[in-house]
Amino acid sequence: MLNLNLNDRDTLLKFDQQLPVYNWYYPFPSDEDEVVDTHQALLTLKTVKENRGRRALYFHVPFCDTLCTFCPFYRLTNYTYLERVDQYVDAMIAEMKWKSQYLGIGKVPVDIIAVGGGTPSVLTAEQIRRFGAALRDHFDLSELKEFTFELEVKSVTPEKLQAMKKIGVNRVSFGVQTFHPVYREIFNITSTPEQVRQVAKWATDTFAYVNIDIIFGLAGQSLDDLMAEADAAIALGTTTVDFYPLNYMSASLKMHRQFKERGLEPLSPATKIGYRMFLDEYMRAKGYIPINGYSYTRDRKERTGRVLLDRDPVFQYHDVLYGYSTDEVIGFGASAVTQAGDFNTFNPSSLDEYIDELQKEGALLSALTLGNKDCPEKGIVYFPYRGVLEKDRIEWARVPDETRQRLAEAVQKGLVADGGDRYTLTQAGWLFYVNLVYFLTPGAGQQWLNERIEKRIEEGRDPDAIQLYELV
Structure with missing residues (x-):
């Protein structure tokens, strides 16, 4: 697992490592997700x-x-x-x-x-x-x-x-x-x-x-x-x-x-x-x-x-x-994803399957829908992509402790500014916005992403070096 360390000094280089990927969709699917109709x-x-x-x-x-x-x-x-x-x-x-x-x-x-x-x-x-x-x-x-x-x-x-x-x-x-x-x-x-x-x-x-x-x-x-x-x-x-x-x-x-x-x-x-x-x-x-x-x-x-x-x-x-838990995307087309309500739906990625099924059935009976998408931390995890986090759009009592603690640490280290009714990214936060997305993600999500990175390296992709500098 990546080990991102934060620097206490007054510098824009807050993290000592740089994440080797730059965007992804959250929450991640898991074996615990229920397949629903x-x-x-x-x-x-x-x-x-x-x-x-x-x-x-x-x-x-x-x-x-x-x-x-x-x-x-x-x-x-x-x-x-x-x-x-x-x-x-x-x-x-x-x-x-x-x-x-x-x-x-x-x-x-x-x-x-x-x-x-x-x-x-x-x-x-x-x-x-x-x-x-x-x-x-x-x-x-x-x-x-x-x-x-x-x-x-x-x-x-x-x-x-x-x-x-x-x-x-x-x-x-x-x-x-x-x-x-x-x-x-x-x-x-x-x-x-x-x-x-x-x-x-x-x-x-x-x-x-x-x-x-x-x-x-x-x-x-x-x-x-x-x-x-x-x-x-x-x-x-x-x-x-x-x-x-x-x-x-x-x-x-x-x-x-x-x-x-x-x-x-x-x-x-x-x-x-x-x-x-x-x-x-x-x-x-x-x-x-x-x-x-x-x-x-x-x-x-x-x-x-x-x-x-x-x-x-x-x-x-x-x-x-890259929004809050109440923001919704309804996807259309082969491989499109719908993130709405308490579920994610994945359209078939095969072009032939997508066209044939809609021609014959007028619906996508083979679309995979996963339920139990309970993710109150989504708006916080995605916040660095947007740069603004409206506090009243988060159910704070339901947010995992590790995400709340890391957000507080990001404020303390100068990556995030607390503006009363909202959080905003600082210049250092924008410089490391991808690292910050990962940093705010609960541990299970970090592990999921690490495994996907390792799999791509195993397939033959050259791994990016991640170390920026050594913390003293």
């Missing part, structure tokens, strides 16, 4: 949001033109004929119809919609419009605040962007990942920088909120390389730029092999932390300000001094996905 579980969903809970719909479109080697998500390349994609859209619409019949889904106003993948932009403009019509037919969108659609550069056209806008999309995001030709080849990114720039222009001309993703901390990456990536990202003029550290433990074995073949050595954890610290200062020097631990937007406000961050704009789907 999906129909009965859906019947238990309440028709009224509780304790300021938010409702998000997530749609997974797994089709990709090429498979990027860094990507950990379920995706396929067999979409080369339109009929198969059309069948998948029909299946998602059938799943909408089935689930919306339950009052706790169909009658609860939706706050957020996110369409991800895979690459949803492989859908045609007509399929996008049909998808949007089904959303309006089956759900209450009267309180919809954010509607995100993910893009893949090669599949984007102005007509598709206009179709997205027509159905209510107000935020689009696409992964540039890197501009460096060597890393683009290793990641199997087949779009060109010219295509990236063209899509960025089309998107920013169409939507008020456009985001791009850049990966950093790549094996062999220099600080000059990172500065060049930041400059190229800024030049696209998007609303926000997300800088994600490369998640080696989730990437494919092919990516690991290609780094080795090219003699590119993984960066040390100290180097990656140093890059994060430099990147924050570099983006500020370029007129940008952080809106969380990894995302930056151009600062358009008059300020009299340095601020830690400004949560405007906020990626609201992120806040719900």
Whole structure:
């Protein structure tokens, strides 16, 4: 098990080790979870949001033109004929119809919609419009605040962007990942920088909120390389730029092999932390300000001094996905997950099984539903992803003692600030937000994550070094 130690000294380097993974879903499944009937579980969903809970719909479109080697998500390349994609859209619409019949889904106003993948932009403009019509037919969108659609550069056209806008999309995001030709080849990114720039222009001309993703901390990456990536990202003029550290433990074995073949050595954890610290200062020097631990937007406000961050704009789907126990995500599509009420439901990951079952049954009888999702600490454990923890949204009497004690220690060590009615992350907390998620997780959850990391190493992935420095 990882042994994260906290430093008492006045330093941003609060932890002596760096976790080798950067995101995961909590709570984790366990052998103690009861398998329950999906129909009965859906019947238990309440028709009224509780304790300021938010409702998000997530749609997974797994089709990709090429498979990027860094990507950990379920995706396929067999979409080369339109009929198969059309069948998948029909299946998602059938799943909408089935689930919306339950009052706790169909009658609860939706706050957020996110369409991800895979690459949803492989859908045609007509399929996008049909998808949007089904959303309006089956759900209450009267309180919809954010509607995100993910893009893949090669599949984007102005007509598709206009179709997205027509159905209510107000935020689009696409992964540039890197501009460096060597890393683009290793990641199997087949779009060109010219295509990236063209899509960025089309998107920013169409939507008020456009985001791009850049990966950093790549094996062999220099600080000059990172500065060049930041400059190229800024030049696209998007609303926000997300800088994600490369998640080696989730990437494919092919990516690991290609780094080795090219003699590119993984960066040390100290180097990656140093890059994060430099990147924050570099983006500020370029007129940008952080809106969380990894995302930056151009600062358009008059300020009299340095601020830690400004949560405007906020990626609201992120806040719900990594939210409180009363926040809910209803998943649609192959491999999609539903986290709602007292259960988690996992859709079949097989594309054929997903389509065939909805065509024949109009429901997913094979969906795996696990009950007894009693997790009062969820909002605390996920707090470092959001950066804000509203105290009145937590049932404190039911929170495990170890999580409450670690939160108190995080405050005492300067990772978290107690603001009376809420907790917020400090600069040190943002620097180590992933470590803090792990630190706040009860011991059983930490052990579950450790075992998954060890399994991926056993499969052949190079383990990340984790030691930053030795505590004296």
